[in-house]
Amino acid sequence: MIPAPTGATRLCVIVGDPIAQVRSPAGVTAAFAARGHDGILVPAQVSAADLGDFLSVATRLKNLDGIVVTIPHKFACYRACASATERAHFLGTVNLMRRRADGAWHGDMVDGLGFVGAARARGIDPRGMRALLVGAGGAGSAIALALVEAGVSDLAIHDSAIGRRDGLIGRLNGLGKAPVRIGSEDPAGFDFVANATPAGMKHGDPLPVDVARLAPSAYCGCVITKPEISPFIAAARKAGCVTGTGTDMYQQHQGIMVDFLLGRDGRE
Known part of the structure; x- marks a missing residue:
């Protein structure tokens, strides 16, 4: 209690x-x-x-x-x-x-740690995968870095804010860990598809990618927590994909958040 x-x-x-x-x-x-x-x-x-x-x-x-x-x-x-x-x-x-x-x-x-952790909890290791990320904002930037550090073979980033997208791509390519490039709404050919936008929080929002072109073998993750099953995740499940929700992401990094807030993360 x-x-x-x-x-x-x-x-x-x-x-x-x-x-x-x-x-x-x-x-x-x-x-x-x-x-x-x-x-x-x-x-x-x-x-x-x-x-x-x-x-x-x-x-x-x-x-x-x-x-x-x-x-x-x-x-x-x-x-x-x-x-x-x-x-x-x-x-x-x-x-x-x-x-x-x-x-x-x-x-x-720590958003990226939670997102990748949610995938791993589903048995999905991003290492060697071709990844598509939609959204280069705060959460998207963190997810992009986490995916590069997790060893993806290729990362494509799609965002309508071109300057923000290109700046993130440039910084990530500067790490020399994986090629990072401009992406689109087309998820064909990708093993890992991540939605880091608010698309789906409001009724009538467009889907972040063309779900008709999702491969059933692709992992699809989303940052949205309400609705718990976002329209993107619902469509991905219908296509046969393994999925991770925003709630899954939060559950993976709750402990990291608490450690940080209490000053028990050993970092300053």
């Missing part, structure tokens, strides 16, 4: 816009309790226009220890961090922030 909050309870906030889709408050709060930490994670819906004001207030809240960041704030919150992990610096984005001893923020980005 999770203890009732008191005046001594430490606070973490998950910030985004929208926010109703997030799954982490209950799970992270329960994980805090399981580790003997008197803390909670609560959601806060904050628009992009109001993020600066929110962060200014958050920095002044003496019982606020951490911030979990979701769409669309991951790039802006990176800029608010005084320090960050190597992967967060490489990507220029964070989905986690924790209070440093001096009161400033330290950031990390």
Whole structure:
């Protein structure tokens, strides 16, 4: 049983816009309790226009220890961090922030670890696979890096924001680990297809790829948590593909998130 909050309870906030889709408050709060930490994670819906004001207030809240960041704030919150992990610096984005001893923020980005972890939990090893990623935003950037580090043979990235897409491709190619190139909505010939866009959160959204061209042998993963079975995942399952949902992704990195927020990740 999770203890009732008191005046001594430490606070973490998950910030985004929208926010109703997030799954982490209950799970992270329960994980805090399981580790003997008197803390909670609560959601806060904050628009992009109001993020600066929110962060200014958050920095002044003496019982606020951490911030979990979701769409669309991951790039802006990176800029608010005084320090960050190597992967967060490489990507220029964070989905986690924790209070440093001096009161400033330290950031990390673990979306990619959760996404690849969800695939591995389904028995899918990306090593040697040809991968297509749709979306080069905060989560997409992290997934791209995780796929390259997991050893994919080839990565194609599709995003309508051309500058963001090309910048990510250039940085990843600079690692010299796998060829990264411009992709499209056509998933034909790919073994691993990842949707890192919000397409499917709203009724009537277009599918991120041409699902009629999916190979039944392809793995399909999605970052969306609400609906839990996104239209893309539903279509991929109908095509016979092994799939991973946004909830699967979250479950894979919940422990990593909690370690970071509690300062037990051994990194600074």
